[in-house]
Amino acid sequence: MDISKILDHIHQLPELSKLALQNNVSEIAFAKGHILLKANKIESNIYFIKKGLVRAYVEKDNEVTFWFGKEGETVISMKSYVEDQPGYETIELLEDCELYELKTENLRKLFNDDVHIANWGRKFAEKELIKTEERLISKQFKNASERYLELMKDHPELLQRVQLGHIASYLGITQVSLSRIRAEIK
């Protein structure tokens, strides 16, 4: 998905504002397994995924995957971006990726100068917020197998592209539990 389409998909932008954003973006590619953003570090770039798949995880006793990003989605260390503080998430590439890179610093300047870009940034955060809130609520009143069925319905392609250990972690259960659930469904 090319950068113009990605930006517009977040929120429609006037041509001039979109060009201002695009002028600050550069293309870059990394191989599967590469760590794009690191936990406990103030990150200074955000990325838009042109091609490929990534996951965000938090390091606890084990790794807890809490987000998958694919074509068209935005990779960001929220704490760095919002509060200039070290983030909690590590972003790992699950496939070879082509990315658009944008320096947070430049984006901040654009936010201050261009009301359209400021509203674009607002829309981005608002949409992410709704997605996160819906997941929180789903976690709160669905059991593991309902959440698995929901994921299958909403993002069937993920099951083809991501190994089940990561899916289990994303659903908040162990891999063994997920296997059990899959066996019961058949």
Place this chain on the structure above:
Amino acid sequence: MDISKILDHIHQLPELSKLALQNNVSEIAFAKGHILLKANKIESNIYFIKKGLVRAYVEKDNEVTFWFGKEGETVISMKSYVEDQPGYETIELLEDCELYELKTENLRKLFNDDVHIANWGRKFAEKELIKTEERLISKQFKNASERYLELMKDHPELLQRVQLGHIASYLGITQVSLSRIRAEIK
């Protein structure tokens, strides 16, 4: 908490922009038990809490509380605000409340006209996003009793002001489980 302080606390605003916002705000009070926003309805106002306490819940088989709002916080039907679509949450007052009311429609105009207000709205969504994401992650790798201890630590006053059934629901467990957890801790 007065409106000027509430607005600045979300994100510092230049005096003129703050006045523009304040001019669109009116004061209103409701009694405990009042339903401020309704699920499955496009809501046209947002509220800032001057005094009091509210909860947001989703109606499933039972009511699932997923948010508490107190002095200084913003009451909003996210889906209405962001997508102009009926929201999933109902907001109920848990105490008599004094509120500041703001029409979404007027806020949208301000977003388009004033870059400072647009960035203020961006910051609002970003901060809410971080809070929601942290709760999602906490839900994903903490068990019920850890989440209860975390809530006691971060928001001890909630336990004084909210009945335990709502707290249990917020933590994603039954009231009976919460009682058991409380008994084990003592």
Place this chain on the structure above:
DNA sequence: TTGATTTTTTATCATTTGTTAAATTTTTTC
């Protein structure tokens, strides 16, 4: 205050999910 109502706790048993280990299947590498 007292009786009624609501909230919270306790108890018992059922269900779901976790843990560990081993078996099986799939993928990778040479």
Place this chain on the structure above:
DNA sequence: GAAAAAATTTAACAAATGATAAAAAATCAA
């Protein structure tokens, strides 16, 4: 294509949480 490594499933048992009902405590209302 065979051996090695990684991912997934299965099994057995443990721990956490849910469901239901009843008891106890706290709050409310006359």
